[in-house]
Amino acid sequence: xxxxxxxxxxxxxxxxxxxxxxxxxxxxxxxxxxxxxxxxxxxxxxxxxxxxxxxxxxxxxxxxxxxxxxxxxxxxxxxxxxxxxxxxxxxxxxxxxxxxxxxxxxxxxxxxxxxxxxxxxxxxxxxxxxxxxxxxxxxxxxxxxxxxxxxxxxxxxxxxxxxxxxxxxxxxxxxxxxxxxxxxxxxxxxxxxxxxxxxxxxxxxxxxxx
Numbered sequence: 001x002x003x004x005x006x007x008x009x010x011x012x013x014x015x016x017x018x019x020x021x022x023x024x025x026x027x028x029x030x031x032x033x034x035x036x037x038x039x040x041x042x043x044x045x046x047x048x049x050x051x052x053x054x055x056x057x058x059x060x061x062x063x064x065x066x067x068x069x070x071x072x073x074x075x076x077x078x079x080x081x082x083x084x085x086x087x088x089x090x091x092x093x094x095x096x097x098x099x100x101x102x103x104x105x106x107x108x109x110x111x112x113x114x115x116x117x118x119x120x121x122x123x124x125x126x127x128x129x130x131x132x133x134x135x136x137x138x139x140x141x142x143x144x145x146x147x148x149x150x151x152x153x154x155x156x157x158x159x160x161x162x163x164x165x166x167x168x169x170x171x172x173x174x175x176x177x178x179x180x181x182x183x184x185x186x187x188x189x190x191x192x193x194x195x196x197x198x199x200x201x202x203x204x205x206x207x208x209x210x
Contacts, residue, residue, distance in 0.1 A: 001026070003069075004046070005053035006033040010105070010179040012053045014066050017171045021206060022080045024073065051125055067097060070168055082168040092162045096169035100161075103147040104176045110140035112183040144180060148188050148195065156194030159201060170202040 003026050005012040019026060031037050031052050038050050047054040047062055055063040055072070063069045074083045084090035113119045114137040123132045151173070155161065161169035177199065180186045188195045204210035 001058055002056045003028045003053060004031055004043075004056065005029070006031045006038075009033060009052060010109075010175060010183075011051075011066050013178065014172055014175045015053045015069060017175060017206060018066075018070050018073070018082060018168060021082065021171070022073070022077055024077055026073075067094075082166075082171065084162075084167065089162070089165075089167075093167045093169050096162050096167075097172055100169065100172045100176060103150075104144065104173070104180070107140035107143040107147070108176065108180045108184055108186070110136045111144065111186075112179075114140070116183075141184070141186070144184070144186055148186075148192065152188065152192040152195040154194075155198040160198070160205075161202075166202065166205040170198075171206070174199070174202055174206065 003015075005015065005028060007013065007016050007030065031043065033052070037043055038047075038052060044050045046056065047064065049062075049064045051064055053064075053066065053069065055069045057063065057072075063072060070083065074081065082093075084093045109125075113123045113125075114132040114134060120132060122129045158164070160166050161173055177188070188199075190196075201210065
C-alpha cells in the first residue's frame with residue numbers, strides 16, 4: 001500500500017499523528033500541494049477524489065478519508081490502540097470523531113476556504129470548483145466559538161476527550177485546534193481552563209513525555 005499525503009495540511013496532520021503514535025512505517029508520497037499536484041489529471045487517475053490523505057491499497061482500492069484509513073490501519077496494527085478496545089469504547093471514539101468533524105473541523109474549514117484568496121473559485125476540497133460564500137465564514141465563526149465553549153465545559157470533567165484513555169478523538173482535537181489557530185486566528189481564550197489543561201495532557205501523551 002502507498003499513502004499519498006501532504007503533511008502540513010489539516011487532515012494529513014490528523015493521520016500523521018496517528019501513524020507516529022502507533023510507530024507505523026508506511027510507503028509515503030508527499031503530494032506537491034502548493035503547486036496544485038492534487039488537481040492534476042495524473043493524480044486524479046490514481047486518487048479520483050483529488051484529495052489528501054489517500055491510501056492506495058494493494059488491491060487497487062483507494063481509501064480517501066481519515067476515518068477509513070485509521071480504521072484500516074488499526075485493524076492491521078492493533079498495538080497502542082487509538083480507536084478503543086471494546087465495542088463501547090470504539091463507538092464512543094467514533095462518536096467523538098463525528099462530533100469534532102462537524103462541530104470544529106467543518107466550521108473552521110468554512111471560515112478558511114471562504115475567506116482565503118488562495119481558494120477563490122474553489123471553496124471546497126477536491127475537484128468541484130465553487131465560488132466562496134462569505135456568509136458561510138460568518139456562520140463558521142459563530143459555530144466554532146460555540147463548540148470551543150462546549151468542549152471546555154466537557155473536558156473539565158475528564159482526562160481525555162473520550163474518557164480516561166488517549167485516543168484518536170484527542171488527536172483530532174489537537175489537530176483541529178492547531179488548524180483553527182493558524183487558519184482562522186481562533187484560539188481558546190484564557191478562561192477556557194478545561195480545554196487548556198486537556199491540551200497539555202494530550203500533547204504530552206502524544207509526545208511521550210507524560
